[in-house]
Amino acid sequence: xxxxxxxxxxxxxxxxxxxxxxxxxxxxxxxxxxxxxxxxxxxxxxxxxxxxxxxxxxxxxxxxxxxxxxxxxxxxxxxxxxxxxxx
Numbered sequence: 790x791x792x793x794x795x796x797x798x799x800x801x802x803x804x805x806x807x808x809x810x811x812x813x814x815x816x817x818x819x820x821x822x823x824x825x826x827x828x829x830x831x832x833x834x835x836x837x838x839x840x841x842x843x844x845x846x847x848x849x850x851x852x853x854x855x856x857x858x859x860x861x862x863x864x865x866x867x868x869x870x871x872x873x874x875x876x
Contacts, residue, residue: 832840 835843
């Protein structure tokens, strides 16, 4: 077990040196092609019904989140202090 630690360290060192040599070799750079943003293109290619359902689901989720936040923040804060005794 004790000999395994220096062996792994040496293997990592050799792998790092080989990667450095391979990374510094000059190569041709390929032509860069500009790709349009996928999210907006994907949204525009969706049918109108799907977009409306997605928007409706998002709105319902926000409303549900706001309603549950209102319930948690209003009223008795005994759950925050850990005082669960009923009076």
